[in-house]
Amino acid sequence: MQLSRHAKKRLSQRCLPKNVLRTIFEYGSERHSKGAISLTLDREAIELAADGDRRVVQKLEPFCGAFLIVSDGEKVITAARRTRRFRH
Template identity: 60%
Template sequence: MRLTRHADRRRIQRSLPIEVVSTIHAYGTERHAKGALSLTLDGRAIALAAEHDRRLSAELERYRGAYIIVASGDRVVTAARRTRRFRR
């Protein structure tokens, strides 16, 4: 996983630790988004990442709804927090 400069700036602006971005990249729920891949930290991803670790689960709950956009070449283009429901 490589972050672009834009993704790193957005991650810092939106208070997303690099560990959370890595967790989203490893366990996030996938959706296709305009030619790229959107990975979201939802309940399923939190359960997979925490694996019965309540402390880690509680920490990740703070970032529920955070997502990253991954382009070709496994590059993270941007990182954000979802403020509205996902439209299908």
């Protein structure tokens, strides 16, 4: 997993730790979004990452809704926290 300059800047601005970034990259729910892939940290991803450990769940819950946009070459383009509901 590589980070673009934009993604590095956004991680710092949006207070997303690198361990949360890795968790989203490994366990995030995948959606296709305008030629890229959106990986979202949702309840299911948190449960998969925690594997029954309550402490891990408590650490990840504040970041529920955070997402990454990843290019085809597995390069993280940007990272953000969801502020609105999904439109289907």
